[in-house]
Amino acid sequence: MDDGVYVGDAGKDATVDRGWLLGHFKEHGDLRHSDAVEVKWGVHPRGEQRAQWVRGEMRTALLVLVSGRFRMEFPGRSVVLERQGEYVVWGQGVDHSWCAEDDSVVLTLRWPSVPGYVATVEEGPTGSPG
Numbered sequence: 001m002d003d004g005v006y007v008g009d010a011g012k013d014a015t016v017d018r019g020w021l022l023g024h025f026k027e028h029g030d031l032r033h034s035d036a037v038e039v040k041w042g043v044h045p046r047g048e049q050r051a052q053w054v055r056g057e058m059r060t061a062l063l064v065l066v067s068g069r070f071r072m073e074f075p076g077r078s079v080v081l082e083r084q085g086e087y088v089v090w091g092q093g094v095d096h097s098w099c100a101e102d103d104s105v106v107l108t109l110r111w112p113s114v115p116g117y118v119a120t121v122e123e124g125p126t127g128s129p130g
Contacts, residue, residue, distance in 0.1 A: 006031040010041035024113040040108040044100035053097045061110035062089045068104025073097040
């Protein structure tokens with residue numbers, strides 16, 4: 001039934017699209033398709049870290065700690081989130097990376113949703129899938 005409402009499970013839905021739940025990459029007609037914003041449910045085991053820095057970021061982002069201890073790295077600055085609800089926002093052009101210092105769950109929003117703006121491990125980041 002298409003009543004204009006989508007009910008999902010972030011843990012299950014996150015297994016598709018590398019954790020991203022909403023954004024340009026969902027099919028047109030899917031309520032989760034958006035050119036305005038992307039939303040990610042990230043579940044990261046202790047010690048997991050981003051393979052390479054994101055450079056030349058084209059979006060603004062907000063990362064909220066749901067559980068665990070999570071470190072964001074920026075040029076010349078580290079931000080450690082350790083209490084539920086703590087968050088960090090960074091703007092366009094801010095290079096970044098991250099590391100899960102404990103088993104962590106984070107919710108990330110970034111905007112706008114930019115088609116074709118994704119990195120692969122082989123190519124290196126021109127953008128970030130997460």
